[in-house]
Amino acid sequence: NAGVTQTPKFRILKIGQSMTLQCAQDMNHNYMYWYRQDPGMGLKLIYYSVGAGITDKGEVPNGYNVSRSTTEDFPLRLELAAPSQTSVYFCASSHLNTEMNTGELFFGEGSRLTVL
Amino acid sequence: SQELEQSPQSLIVQEGKNLTINCTSSKTLYGLYWYKQKYGEGLIFLMMLQKGGEEKSHEKITAKLDEKKQQSSLHITASQPSHAGIYLCGADHSGNTGKLIFGQGTTLQVKP
Numbered sequence: 001n002a003g004v005t006q007t008p009k010f011r012i013l014k015i016g017q018s019m020t021l022q023c024a025q026d027m028n029h030n031y032m033y034w035y036r037q038d039p040g041m042g043l044k045l046i047y048y049s050v051g052a053g054i055t056d057k058g059e060v061p062n063g064y065n066v067s068r069s070t071t072e073d074f075p076l077r078l079e080l081a082a083p084s085q086t087s088v089y090f091c092a093s094s095h096l097n098t099e100m101n102t103g104e105l106f107f108g109e110g111s112r113l114t115v116l
Numbered sequence: 117s118q119e120l121e122q123s124p125q126s127l128i129v130q131e132g133k134n135l136t137i138n139c140t141s142s143k144t145l146y147g148l149y150w151y152k153q154k155y156g157e158g159l160i161f162l163m164m165l166q167k168g169g170e171e172k173s174h175e176k177i178t179a180k181l182d183e184k185k186q187q188s189s190l191h192i193t194a195s196q197p198s199h200a201g202i203y204l205c206g207a208d209h210s211g212n213t214g215k216l217i218f219g220q221g222t223t224l225q226v227k228p
Contacts, residue, residue, distance in 0.1 A: 031214045042122075042204055043218040050214045059217060090159070094214075105149065105206070105216065107159045 002026050006091050006108035013081040013115045021076040021111050023091030031094045032074040033105070034058075034066065036087040043090065049074055081115045088112050119143060120207050120219035128225045129195050137190045137222045139205035147208035148188045149216070150179050154201045162190075192224075200226045 007022045025032065030051050035043040035058075045058030049068040063085060065077040074093075078085060089112075092105040121140045129135050139148065150162040163172045165181035165188060172179055176193045192199055206218040 033216065035218070040221075040223075042220040043206075045215070045217050048214055048216070056215070058215065094216075104161045104164060105151075105159075106161075109158050 004091055004093055004106050004108040006089075006111050008111060009109065010112050011114070013078075013113065015081060015083065015115060017081050018077070018079050019081065019113075020078075021089055021091070021113070023074045023076065023108060024072050025074075025091075025093040025106070026072065027093060027095070027106065028071060029093035029095045029106070030071070032068065033092040033094075034064070034074070034076045035090045035092065036060065036085075037090060037110075038087050046076065046089075078113075083115050086113060086115045118220065119209065119217060120205060122203075122205055122219035122222050124222060125220065126223040126225075128227065131195060131197060131226055131228050133195055135192050135195055135224070137203050137224075139188045139190070139207075139219055141186045141207055141209070143186070143209045145181065145185045145188070145207050146210065147216075148179075148181050149206040150177075150188070150190055151204045151206065151218075152201050153204060153221075159204065195224075195226045197226045197228055200224055 004025045033048045034046040044060045047066040049055045055066050088110045090110050091108040094105045119142050123138050148165045151159040153159045168183045168185045170181050178191045181188045202221045204221045
């Protein structure tokens with residue numbers, strides 16, 4: 001198993017450009033997440049999904065869009081890049097099961113985005 | 117305001133010393149997660165707590181969720197340089213909805 005795979009690892013964008021961060025997991029997890037991490041800060045939830053066809057806003061969704069057409073893939077779209085979106089983006093997945101007391105989040109290695 | 121507050125924000129300890137990091141929630145915790153992040157790297161899962169009073173250990177790291185389920189503490193015994201990094205607590209406030217948020221992190225340095 002590859003786990004959670006994010007691409008690209010690094011990207012530089014100009015203000016106003018658009019791009020998609022790809023995220024794929026091969027663990028058949030139902031839950032998937034996108035977080036951003038700014039220097040010296042924790043993780044902020046952008047969007048999450050509890051299954052294919054279902055997405056919901058997190059703490060900081062403005063300027064981003066997501067889709068979940070399959071269980072495996074959860075791409076994050078930036079339509080009009082702004083300097084405030086310079087950050088490290090982490091995708092994660094889990095198979096949350098409160099009865100079994102499991103729910104470890106598996107994280108990708110991160111995508112470092114710079115908007116100039 | 118933060119729904120999850122970690123304290124302290126940063127910590128410098130001498131190797132061999134014990135330390136505690138706290139994670140306080142403004143809401144009832146249905147699940148509490150502890151992760152460690154090495155600088156510039158991904159996140160490593162440490163443990164998940166769910167039941168009030170629950171305590172788990174991973175090597176020299178112990179975490180406990182208090183009875184009222186609004187605070188968790190992470191305790192490291194006899195700290196080593198390998199314990200250095202950023203410790204993050206994450207929480208499920210809504211009970212199996214999948215929405216997981218994180219605190220701002222605690223940066224730990226261990227001086228040899």
